[in-house]
Each structure stands twice: as C-alpha cells, then as structure tokens.
Amino acid sequence: MLRIIDRYLLRELAFGCFASTVVLLVVTLGGTITDVLSKVARGRLPGNLVFEILGLRTLDALTVLVPLAVFIGVLMAYGRLWRDNEMAVLQGAGMPLTSLLRPLAWLAVPVILLVAMISFWLAPAAVRLSHGLVEEANRSLVVAGLEAGRFVQLPGRGGVIYVGAMNDKGSQFERMFVETERPDGEDTRIDVITAERGELRRESDGEGRFLALKDGFRVEGRIGHDDFRLLRFKGNDIALAQSESDDTPEALKRAAPLPELLASNEPLQRAEVHWRLAAPLSIVILVVLAVPLSRTRPREARYASLLVALLCYLIYLGWLGVARSMIEQGRIPPFVGLWWVHLPAAAVALWLLLRSDRLPRPAAAEVHAAHERKSKSRRGDRA
Numbered sequence: 001m002l003r004i005i006d007r008y009l010l011r012e013l014a015f016g017c018f019a020s021t022v023v024l025l026v027v028t029l030g031g032t033i034t035d036v037l038s039k040v041a042r043g044r045l046p047g048n049l050v051f052e053i054l055g056l057r058t059l060d061a062l063t064v065l066v067p068l069a070v071f072i073g074v075l076m077a078y079g080r081l082w083r084d085n086e087m088a089v090l091q092g093a094g095m096p097l098t099s100l101l102r103p104l105a106w107l108a109v110p111v112i113l114l115v116a117m118i119s120f121w122l123a124p125a126a127v128r129l130s131h132g133l134v135e136e137a138n139r140s141l142v143v144a145g146l147e148a149g150r151f152v153q154l155p156g157r158g159g160v161i162y163v164g165a166m167n168d169k170g171s172q173f174e175r176m177f178v179e180t181e182r183p184d185g186e187d188t189r190i191d192v193i194t195a196e197r198g199e200l201r202r203e204s205d206g207e208g209r210f211l212a213l214k215d216g217f218r219v220e221g222r223i224g225h226d227d228f229r230l231l232r233f234k235g236n237d238i239a240l241a242q243s244e245s246d247d248t249p250e251a252l253k254r255a256a257p258l259p260e261l262l263a264s265n266e267p268l269q270r271a272e273v274h275w276r277l278a279a280p281l282s283i284v285i286l287v288v289l290a291v292p293l294s295r296t297r298p299r300e301a302r303y304a305s306l307l308v309a310l311l312c313y314l315i316y317l318g319w320l321g322v323a324r325s326m327i328e329q330g331r332i333p334p335f336v337g338l339w340w341v342h343l344p345a346a347a348v349a350l351w352l353l354l355r356s357d358r359l360p361r362p363a364a365a366e367v368h369a370a371h372e373r374k375s376k377s378r379r380g381d382r383a
Contacts, residue, residue, distance in 0.1 A: 005090070009103040012081070017073030017107065024065050024072075025058070032057050049133055056126040063119045063279040068313065070111055071286040074104065075309050078294035087295075097356055100291055108287050112280045119279040120258055127255035148173070159191075172199045176213065178238065187222040193236065194218075211238040270334035271327035278320055278338050285342065286313065289349035292356040316345050 036053055078100065081087045091097070148166040153159070164175030178193040195216030213236045221228030254272040261269045293309045319341045326332040332340075 005095070006103045006106075009077075009081075009100065010106055012077040013074060013103060013107045016075075016077035017070050017111075020072040020076065021066065021069040024069050028061050028065055029054070029058060032061075052133060053130055056130040059118065059126040060123045063115065063123050063276075064317075066111065066115050066118075067279060067282045067286055070108065070283055071290050071309065071313060072306070074287055074290035075294045075306055078291060079296055079305060082294060082296045097291065097295075098353065101288070104287055104291070108283060112283050115283060116280040119276045124255040124257065124276075127251065131252060131255075173197065176211075176216075178211075184222055187224065189220070189222050192219045193238070195236070213238065267330050267334065268328050271324050274327065274334075274337035275320075275324050278342070281342055282316070282320075285316075285346050285349055288346070288353055292349075292352040295356055316341070 032054055036050055036057075040050060078087070081090075148163050151160050151162045153161075159178060159180030161179075162177040163173040166173045174197045176193075176195045176198055178191075180191045182189050182191075193213065193216060195213035197215065198211055198213040201210055201212050214234065216233060216236065218231040218233060218236065219228060220231075250268060253266070253268055254275075256264075256269060256272075258273075258276075261273050264270065289312065290309065293305055293312070296305050320338055323332065323338045323341050327334060327337065
C-alpha cells in the first residue's frame, strides 16, 4: 500500500511527465510534419501515406523522446515542491530525500518496460513498415495517388496526368495524357504527350522509376510562338521523381529484428543492440539524477536547475552517440558496448543523491557565533 505522501508525490510526477511528453511530442510532430509535407510536395512521398508515415516516424522517435520527457517531468515536479517549501516541511517531518525514490519507482518501472518494448520491437518494426510502404508506392501508380478517369498532378513534376484505364496493381495503364510546363527564358514551354498504353518501370538499380509509353504523340513548343514540333513515337520514357525515404541501407540494417541482431557479428548491428538497450537504461539513470538536480532554493530562478539538468542530459546523450559510432567503426569491442558511458553516469547520479541527502555542515563563522552566544548566556546566568 502506498502512503498518502507517496500518492501525492506520484500524482505530481505523473502530471509533470505527462505534460512534458505532450509538449515534446507536439514539437517533434511539428518538425516531422514539415519534413513529410515538403517531400510530398516534391513528389518524393505519396500523399495518401502522410498519416501512416507520420505515425511510424513518431513511434520511432519515442525511444529518445520518452526518457527526456520523464527527466524533465521529475525535475519540474520535485522542483516545484522545493520552490513552494513543501520539501522543507517533509524533511522537517523526518522524511529523507532518498524516500522520494519510492513513488518515483512506481512511475518509472512501467515507463521503462514500455520504452524497452518500443526500443527492441515496435520502433524497428515501424522503420521496416515505413520502408515497405514507400517501396510499394514506387511499384504502383495507384499507391502514388493516380486514379483512372481523373486528372491529377504528375508525381514529382509540374504537370497534369490522366489515364483512361489501369490494372489492379497500378503498373499498366491505357489512354494516357500528360501535360507539363517549364520556363524557357522569358517564355513558357509546354509539352503534351499522349499514348495508347504504357507501364510503370523501375531502373536496373531499383532506385529510379519512369513511365514507359507506347504508340503515342508528343507536341512541344513555346506558348505564343509558331515553333511547335509534333512527334510520333513507338516508345517514350518519362522519368518520375524517386520516392524518398529516410531508410538508408545502414538504417535498414539497424532496424533488423532482435534475433537477427544478436546472431550478427557486424559492428553496425552489434552497436544497435547496445543502442536499443540504452533507452530503458537511460531512464533509470536520469530519474535518479533528476532528484538531486531538482533541489532549488526558494529565491533561485525558476528554471536555473532545469538548464543545468538539460546540459547534463545533452552531455550524456552526446557521449552515448560517440560510443555508438566508435563501436560501429570497430574502435571499441562490442562487448564493452555503451557501459563505459552508463556506469560513470550512474555513479555520478548516486553520488549526487547521497550527497544531497546529508545535512550541510555549519560554517566556521556560524559555529564561532554560536559559541559566543553560549558563553554570554553562561556569564549572564552566573551574574
């Protein structure tokens, strides 16, 4: 059973962590939406996959977002108790600073388990699913947003495209019309192409894609001039913008399932195992570090300790990134992993926690003044 004070502290911590998570999630979504919509506007991503890509990328970002949100939430919750002198009252009632870890554990343990599940399974699966959706969009005009019987924007280019019929897979079509315009000095050049049939093809390297048109006409010229050209062709190719994904070959290797990572001897994938483990471990270290860093005096600036704490977090996260790169480059053996960063950080957090729980020693001047008061009181009693 939780004590009344534990339930009170747990409510404060839960509210602080929830508020921090919402704020960080909104900031992350803002940047993600801007990036995804810019790629859609350039034809790099299909428009009908916007919400799927946003959800999957947000899920992948939770492994970094949640530890920071919990760290800030603990700082804000316990920092308010210090500023409002509630912590002084609790200490005066005989409650040590280390007793704050009990309600913190009730909050941190479920969050650690959730982040571990996201880091080891859900986030890599989200990366693989996102890559699969983009790959499917590369192979189908239907997924890219093209519909039979409608005029739509040409994917990746400034123009309009129309097809009269299309097969179920979206790879073959009939009765196509394509119109594009581009600047030519002070004039505008127009290009109109019609074709009886065609299909969507991929380059031999699997990266580029283009429309292979058969049996059609092409009219090209400058608007307002009489230099138009009419061409009849048996075959003509129109290049489309390559669908873009953040999933490089290295990222796809990192997103491999956990059994495949454990069975691999490649430094890149061995480093990924330690990186996935770092997400739940960092929460343990950060929540212990947040307890002493949240201690503030009533007259101190409201966010003074928060700036110091964020600096500590950036240093810790930066060294984790450096250690990960060193493992991938083979400069550190995989069995060493990121422990040489975790263990010193944990030692510093424990030292600060135990140190902050001690009562401060009185200064020499205060001791001397106390002796003077005692001696005066004794002389007064004798008189």
